[in-house]
Amino acid sequence: MGRESWVVSNDGAAREPTDDSRLTTHDPRLIRVDLHTHSTWSDGLLSPTALVEEAASRGVRALALTDHDTVAGIPEAQATGERLGVEVIPGVELSTSLGRGGEIHLLGYFIDIEAPALLERLGEYARARAERMERMIERLRRVGAPVDPERVREIAGHGTMGRPHLARALIEAGHAADLADAFDRYIGGGKPAYVPRPRVDPAEAIALVRGAGGVAVLAHPFSVGGVEPVLDRLVPAGLAGLEVDYGEYGPEDREILREIAARRELIATGGSDYHGPDRRTARELGSVPVTMAAVEALRSALTPLPPSPIPMGEGGR
Helix, strand or coil: CCHHHCEECCCCCEECCCHHHCCCCCCHHHCEEEEEECCCCCCCCCCHHHHHHHHHHCCEEEEEECCECCCCCHHHHHHHHHHHCCEEEEEEEEEEECCCCCEEEEEEECCCCCCHHHHHHHHHHHHHHHHHHHHHHHHHHHCCCCCCHHHHHHHHCCCCCCHHHHHHHHHHCCCCCCHHHHHHHHHCCCCCCCCCCCCCCHHHHHHHHHHCCCEEEECCHHHHCCHHHHHHHHCCCCCCEEEEEECCCCHHHHHHHHHHHHHCCCEEEEECCECCCCCCHHHCCCCCCECHHHHHHHHHCCCCCCCCCCCCCCCCC
16 A cells, blocks of 8 residues: 555654544545745745645645745745635744844744734844845845845846845856755855845734734744754743655654654644745755644644724713
8 A cells, every 4th residue: 555545643643544544535534734835935946826726736734934024925825725725824934033044934923914014023023134135145245245236126027135146146146066066065054155134023923923923833943053052042932843754854853743742742743845946856845744633732822912993982971
């Protein structure tokens, strides 16, 4: 029996079904879910429409669009999802740091994408990204690997500019063989043209997500270094979940994270971190064993939004 016929139990583990555990297509455990994806509004290769269409073609029925520091692609994705029967969860991936050089990425789910405080802060992040890109382009010029700033903007399209866009410009200009080469030689951490991100405290980012009515989850936890010390800081700040079933993690790593999530009473989530075709094969869309139970756990953990003020003259007398 092939793995395509396996089921995913409520604890998130994929198992071959027994005779009495074969499920109908209506069973929520068979609904494919992906809670970590990107579109052209950040560093993905597919538009929000194309991303949701691809998800639908793969049988994904719940999809979170979590572009870096922007929610601009969500309305388009949700409109496509309504047409194709895919629930598109409004999300965002925020880049933060505890100040010791390493980045911590936080995923926000079920956020109000029209929350004024959220939009104001994301606008500030976008301006900081643009300034950072200008500095990196200048450093590339100084080390003899110039790129056209306008070309970088063209590659980024309507999305926020990031290092993957700069890497593609380096390849086009003949300064790098591929994305990995561009990062290894020029724009990776500690390389000649690298400029650190402006520091954003993760507690601030968690508060931003919660202030927009959402739920904050730690993305790809092993990228932060020591998982437990980071959680010691973030859980008291309101972190609600841990990305256990991350696309690039193997079974052993996922079980370690699942145990941590259970012990700390965090929601175990997961996602592929899909950026589009021709990227890392471990990040294939819909490839992680995430269930609707994770979606419902996130939904039940939503931060209540304060009631909207009643306009003058409309209240009771």
